[in-house]
Amino acid sequence: METAVVLDRDWHPIHFHTPSGRTGGSLPDSHDLWEVLWTNRGNLLGVAHSHPGGGVPGPSQTDVTTFAAIEAALGVRLIWPIVTSDFAGAFVWRGPGPHDYAEWEQRLKTEHLRAWVHELLRLSA
Amino acid sequence: MVLQVVQAEFVPGEATLNITWAGQNGDLPNPILFDSTDVDIRRWATEAVRGGIPGITADATVNFQDFVVERFSATEGLPNRVVLRPKTPFGVERTA
Numbered sequence: 001m002e003t004a005v006v007l008d009r010d011w012h013p014i015h016f017h018t019p020s021g022r023t024g025g026s027l028p029d030s031h032d033l034w035e036v037l038w039t040n041r042g043n044l045l046g047v048a049h050s051h052p053g054g055g056v057p058g059p060s061q062t063d064v065t066t067f068a069a070i071e072a073a074l075g076v077r078l079i080w081p082i083v084t085s086d087f088a089g090a091f092v093w094r095g096p097g098p099h100d101y102a103e104w105e106q107r108l109k110t111e112h113l114r115a116w117v118h119e120l121l122r123l124s125a
Numbered sequence: 126m127v128l129q130v131v132q133a134e135f136v137p138g139e140a141t142l143n144i145t146w147a148g149q150n151g152d153l154p155n156p157i158l159f160d161s162t163d164v165d166i167r168r169w170a171t172e173a174v175r176g177g178i179p180g181i182t183a184d185a186t187v188n189f190q191d192f193v194v195e196r197f198s199a200t201e202g203l204p205n206r207v208v209l210r211p212k213t214p215f216g217v218e219r220t221a
Binding site for chain 1: 145146147148149150188190191192193195210211212213214215216217
């Protein structure tokens with residue numbers, strides 16, 4: 001089941017997002033998730049979510065339009081990790097278009113992942 | 126249709142429109158009809174934020190394309206509210 005986690009600027013989980021209506025490949029729109037993001041906007045890194053199966057992840061069209069909308073509402077750019085069963089990647093806005101997201105140049109390291117990735121994958125199983 | 130507030134009390138059928146944009150949040154100064162269409166709501170919000178409203182500084186680049194409209198019916202002591210906020214789905218959107 002697709003799952004998300006809201007991360008603070010220390011790469012620690014603020015909120016694991018497991019709403020009703022999620023499927024193996026989607027998370028529905030959620031007022032509650034927006035409330036968490038707005039409440040924590042002063043210390044927000046971004047939102048990580050899982051993709052089904054394995055392999056190198058890449059954001060869907062739904063993902064990038066959600067990234068852009070949330071960033072526009074919050075007035076800040078965030079980092080958007082995506083995790084599969086065997087790979088993790090992160091994506092950021094590169095421009096110039098509003099939906100032009102590319103892989104984060106710094107690349108994810110263990111220190112970025114250790115506080116949340118195992119729980120995210122467990123909740124996604 | 127945007128209505129004028131005649132008295133500071135809740136009028137059935139009307140609602141406040143709350144908008145979030147660029148890290149700021151504010152209410153449209155005048156109430157709207159609670160059953161206004163999403164298209165109209167986005168248009169009014171766009172016009173309002175282009176000129177600025179209390180709580181949100183003017184922004185000519187405002188675009189609410191991927192924002193959702195939520196409606197909350199009145200409860201005791203609170204009027205009808207309409208909220209315009211960003212969508213938050215991930216993955217593959219399911220069709221109805």
